[in-house]
Amino acid sequence: MPTPARRHLVDARRVPRALHPLSWWTWALGLAVAVSRTTNPVLLALVVAVLGFVVARRRGGAPWARAFRYYLLLALAVVAIRVAFRSVLGGDVNVATMHVWFSLPRVPLPSWAAGVQLGGPVTAEGTLSALYGGMTLGCLLCCIGAANALANPKRALRVLPGALYELGVAVVVSLTVAPQLVESVQRVRRARKLRGGSGAGVHALREVAVPVLQDALDRSLRLAAAMDSRGYGRTGSVSRRARRLTGGLMVTGMCGLCLGVYGLLGASTPAMLGLPALAGGSALCVAGLLVGGRRVRRSRYRPDPWAAPEWAVALCGLVPLLVFLSGLGAPAAGLNPSTFPLAWPSLPLVPALAIGVAALAALAAPPPARAAVGGPATVPGPSHGWVRGPLETRAGRLGEPA
Amino acid sequence: MIRFEHVSVTYAGAAAPVLRDVDVRIDEGELVLVVGPTGVGKSTLLGAVNGLVPHFTGGTLAGRVVVDGRDTRTHPPRELADVVGVVGQDPLAGFVTDTVEEELAYAMEQLAVPPDVMRKRVEETLDLLGIADLRDRPLHELSGGQQQRVAIGSVLTAHPRVLVLDEPTSALDPTAAEEVLATVTRLVHDLGVTVVLAEHRLERVVQYADRLVEVHRDGTVTDGPPHAVLATSAVAPPVVDLGRLAGWDPLPLSVRDARRRAGELRDRIALVPPPAARRDPSRTSDSAVLRARDVVVRHGPVVAVRGVDLDLAGGQVTALMGRNGSGKSSLLWALQGSGPRQAGTVTVAGSDGAAGTDPASVPPARARRLVGLVPQTPADLLYLDTVAQECQQADREACRSRAQDAEAPTGAAELLSRLAPGIDPGAHPRDLSEGQRLALVLAVQLTAAPPVVLLDEPTRGLDYHAKQILRGIVERLAAEGRSVVLATHDVEFSASVADRVLVMAAGDLVADGPTSAVLTASPAYAPQVAKILAPLGYLTVDEVADALDRAAP
Structure with missing residues (x-):
């Protein structure tokens, strides 16, 4: 891995551009498939680290590029929910041979709910296996989140094959219509107040829904007319x-x-x-x-062109996929550490290296295109992409003596 | 280029055709203006050019429409996309993609234009319309004028030979409208594009038109050179009205034409005293009905209204002007109390002489008895199936919000029949014309009998006749002692009705004074009559007619 200063030089020599969205998706899905084959928390943590690293290095300045954070939070929520449910629902059979941390009060359930139990002892084995399973799920979510943050979702739809073009248009249109609908609801609710209504409650539902739906219908008709007169659907027979x-x-x-x-x-x-x-x-x-x-x-x-960097990034994702699917260099216990009996998870070398290869995508991909100077007049806050440029430079110079 | 051959259009369920035996021929490179009152079928005529009527709208089209040798009977709109470009009234509703550059390319993608040609045309169009610096911007962030230019650009990239524009400037402030129209005339002159344009505010476009097509109420049309059609037209801009009044022939179409002929007229009316202040000043009460101090409205980081002080007197009509996004609507909503207001005070004097009340501090049902607001999209307030039901509901709401001892309010139905007589109570509110719907919402709001009435963009989509009626309504409200505020882009309407004009820019009040002083101070906001008769302080044709009467004996 090059030092920060060299990394900066590498970037400086390359022309910033957006990578083909399919390339990022291949990379992320490759990692996702690999993740689905393991419950080893060390490997999973490694994957999240790699995802975070690549996203931080190669995302653009657009709104969707900030999506990764939300996927990360969602993943944490998934892990927490899974662990919590496992603790409450219990369900351990051989409690006698397990390590019991503490016991929750048991709630008696009616006879038709036989087989389900609420409360009871919480064991280390049960909690850990829930944690590992949750981590796998969360990691999968993070893979999808990384792809969404790295590839413009609308451009991704544009690469759909011609036969699926209509589907892509429908998705794009609905993506633009959703915010308009929200805006319309807000406007009508505000207008309700002018007639003395509070804009809340069951009664107000009709008062708000009718104008909003009429508005939405009008708008979609106008959009359809505009699309028709601009040649949409000239498909021949x-x-x-x-x-x-x-x-x-x-x-x-x-x-x-x-x-x-x-x-x-x-x-x-x-x-x-x-x-x-x-x-x-x-x-x-x-x-x-x-x-x-x-x-x-x-x-x-x-x-979007498909050139060498696209091949390289896709390959970086396919390496872990192949390694994990083939089980190369890792016994089953390495990928899925045992929770009964309890054992420390090991770090199988080959899969870890394969995940490391995925991190190389950050170098293989060209730097993302920043918004041109003088482009957007309304820069949304200091977290906007192109502020990062100079900061990176400074970090690089500081890093040099070290 | 475009031939209408005995075209009649009848919509399903309609008793009479919208268009009757239209026989018009539009040649290459012409700029044709379609005029007529609201709801007579101007849009139908425009829609028939690219086959949206009847392929998209339904209905029956008799006769033949041929565009560039293609019959719309056999060619649906999408097959005409390379010949006809259509731009609607609300550009945002017609955008398919989300950034400027992709929107410009959309039509070409559908037409399977090769990628290298597409790239070149997008660059050319960006330059042609002067929007190159907007190329990566999201469409919804653009101002109204910019959006309209992108919409024009997005059809131009397909290199159409005909451009159809349905009221392209109705939502724009005077300056942005100029921008768009300048673009259109440039296309006609530089590229020889045939343009068919419908517009209510003729004063903006009539001087650019080569020919006028007037649609009459019975669905027939007449066409001819502008001055010939306007001599008898039901709708005419002030410059033409002045020409008719002065008996000029041929009629002037632009301020320049009129000004060159107006020397004699100016001399005649210079002798009589200038027009008096519109309303008797004694009738407008001295004490302010509404008093606003240091009002601040912010939407996130954007400051919409920046510390505005405002006093509104009873019996006064105030026009609030300013470019799109200058904070007019935010100010009105803040004054009404329903909109956000981060700082400042608003007090409305009670009708019983009680201490002033802040409309934002009382429940909405009470606030509407202090200040009534008709929003920009009046339809937002309507949700019932008939006009009669809406009126009954309005009466119920008025009773609910009223104190027990107060006298029974005037019913909404009665108010409506006074404001706009002849509306069918069984009609669905959505089937009303723009003007009728505005009157209905105004009637609903007036049941609360507020001393202050705010109208946000009431003239949008109204023809001259409807504006005349609106003017009567506004004057009656003022005569009842109410204070009326109109936020509007319509210079001519402000000139005809307002006593006082406020101009907002970037959240500040930059001008506040009597109509004649403010409107004549800047060319962008000066009405046509003022430009023609400057330095005399006349604003409307009615004032000139009055002066001529006084000068006659």
């Missing part, structure tokens, strides 16, 4: 047979994909079920998209 073929291919392909993913991720299902189903499903989906995409006559403005 598709024969009924081609449409059915596309549909059939996509549905079958999707089923295959689901089966394959289940087979791959679930450690208990045989890998023989997973891989062939995944491959077959993908092939069918690709065929469906190609058939569906043939009818599309559309071009793309400033498409």
Whole structure:
């Protein structure tokens, strides 16, 4: 790993640009699949550290780039909820052989709830296994959060294949409509006060809902008219047979994909079920998209290039994926440390190195494009991206003597 | 370029056609202005150009509309997207993407323009419209004028031969409207684009038009050169009204035309004393009904109103002007008490001479008896199915908020019939015209009998006739001793009705004085008559007519 000063030099020589969103998604999903195969808290903590590092180094200045923090909080909440539920619901069978920390008062439940118990002894084994499981889930969330923070979600939708273009547009439009709806509700509630209403309560619901819905309907009609007159949906005609073929291919392909993913991720299902189903499903989906995409006559403005950095970043994510799936260099106990009997989690070398490779994405990716100077007139606070530039420089110089 | 051949349009369920036997031919490179009262089918005419009528709206179109050799019967709007560009009244409602650059590229993506051509055209269009510095900005952050220019740009990138603009400046302040219209005329002159434009405020555009198409109430249209159509038109800008009054032929269309001919008129009326103050000053009470001190409104880090002091007297009509986003609405809402107010005091004198009350400190039901506000989108206040139900509900609300001893208030239905006679009580509020809906909301608000009435952008979407009616309503309110405040961009309307004009800029009150003094002080806010007859202090055609009467004997 280069020193901060060298890192700064490396960045200075490269042209800042946004990386292809698919590249970040491949990277993040690769890590996510790897994460799903382990409950080793040390490895999981390592993954979160890597995610945080890469996000901090390579996110842009846009609003969605600040999303990672919220995913992190969500992950913590997931862990906390899981541990809390496990403690309250208990359910340990061999309590006698476990390490009991303390006992919660037991709540008697009616007979139809047999098998469920509230309260009871809280054991180290049970809490730890809940903690590990929660960490895996939280880590998965963080992977998705990192992808969202690093890749502009709207640009990610733009890379959807032509056949799915309409779906992408629907998502983009609904993303823009949601804030408008909120604004509309606020406006109407404020207007209700002018008529003496308080804008609260069941009675006010109709008074607010009717104008808001009328407004939303009007707006969507105007949007539809605008899209229509600007050429949206100039797709030419598709024969009924081609449409059915596309549909059939996509549905079958999707089923295959689901089966394959289940087979791959679930450690208990045989890998023989997973891989062939995944491959077959993908092939069918690709065929469906190609058939569906043939009818599309559309071009793309400033498409994101797929160049060497994109390959490198995707590869950085695929390395942990392959290592974890193959179980290379790590016995099962290394990836899933035992909680019964209690054992210290170990740090298996090869998987740890593989996660380290994922961190290299921060170097492989070009620095993110900052907003041009004089661009946005309203800079939202000091946390905005391009303030970081000079600070980094100074940190780099300070770091040099050390 | 565009041919309407005996076109009639009838909407489903309508008794009579909206357009009747329209036979118009629009040639390449023309700027055609579509005029007519509200609700006569101007939008239908514009929509028929690219096939939105009837493909999108429904209804039956008889006859033929041919654009650049393509018949709209066989070509839906999307197949005409490369020939016709449409820009609506509210640009934000038509944006599909979220940044300027992507919005400019959207239409081209749909038309499958090759990427390298797209890139070039986007750059050209950014320069053509002067919005290059906005390229990465989110669309909703832009000002109204900027949004409208982006909307025009977003259809221009497809290189359409026809541009259809439906009231492109109705939401804009005078300066932003100038900006947009300058862009449009530049497109006509530099690129030879054919432009079809509908606009209520003719004073802004009529001098740029090559031809006028007037839509009549019965759905027929007449077209011809502007001065010929305007000689008999039901709607006319003040400059034309003045020309008609003075008997000039051909009629002047711009201030420049009129000013060159007005020498003799100026001499005639210079002899009579200048117009008196509009309202008898004795009738406006000296003591302020509403007194605001040091009002501050902030929305997050943005200061919308910056320490404004304001006294409003009874019987006075005040126009509140200023560019979009200068804090007019924030000030009105703060005065009413429903909007945020971070600092300062507002007191409204009680009708019974009691000590002043702060409308923000009392429940909303009581605040509306002190200050009534009609918001920018009046429809926000309406939620029932018929006009009659809305009126009954308004009466109930008025009774609820009223003290027991007070006399029974005037019913909303009666108020409405006084404000705008002839509205069908069984009609759905959404089916009313803009002017009628405004009158309905005003009637609802007046049931509370507030001494101060605030109207936020009441003239938006109103034609000259509807504005004339609104003017009558406002004058009646003032005659009843109420203080009326109108936030408006409409210079001509302010000139015709206001006693006092306030101008806001960046949250400050930058001008406050009698209408004639404030409006004639700056060219952007001067009404046409004032520009024509300067240095005489006339603001409206009515004043000139009055002066001519006095000069005659």
